[in-house]
Amino acid sequence: MRTSRAEEFKEFAAARASHLYRSACLLTSGDVHLAEDLVQETLSRMYVHWGRTRRIDNPAAYAQTVLVRIFLTHRRRRSATERPLAELPEATRADPDDPALRMTLLRALAQLAPKDRAVVVLRYWEDRSIEETASTLQVSPAAVRTRCVRALGRLRTQLGGSIAEFAAH
Incomplete structure (x- = not known):
């Protein structure tokens, strides 16, 4: 080189x-x-x-x-x-403004399957399109949509009402 x-x-x-x-x-x-x-x-x-x-x-x-x-x-x-x-x-290096929310979200992400976690990170953290996410993961766009729906549903179930109490701060 x-x-x-x-x-x-x-x-x-x-x-x-x-x-x-x-x-x-x-x-x-x-x-x-x-x-x-x-x-x-x-x-x-x-x-x-x-x-x-x-x-x-x-x-x-x-x-x-x-x-x-x-x-x-x-x-x-x-x-x-x-x-x-x-x-x-x-x-851990957490956001000093809201460390409790950050840790709650990290724990919830940890409960997701690795591919579900990858879809959530790419779609919502990286703000990638469904097509870009599908290309990165080498799956169809339909598979990305399905994983998104299921992963977000699992996150809602895991977080329940606890996310509302952290978001209010």
């Missing part, structure tokens, strides 16, 4: 790393260590293919797609059967 391409990649990684990390935290339901691993794996794969990114219209969206696919692959691996503790041993 020539120096100019290496510098371009460094700029890209510096600009996108925090966004990828936030998305990874949502996908992993607040597991910051796994989120860091996913971002590192995403950036390493992007680096390997960086010379070919000229053919990619939107490298940032492509990186986001790589992140989601790495997350889903990780969930399928046998080594991914470890389950996180109910309470994280370290402090």
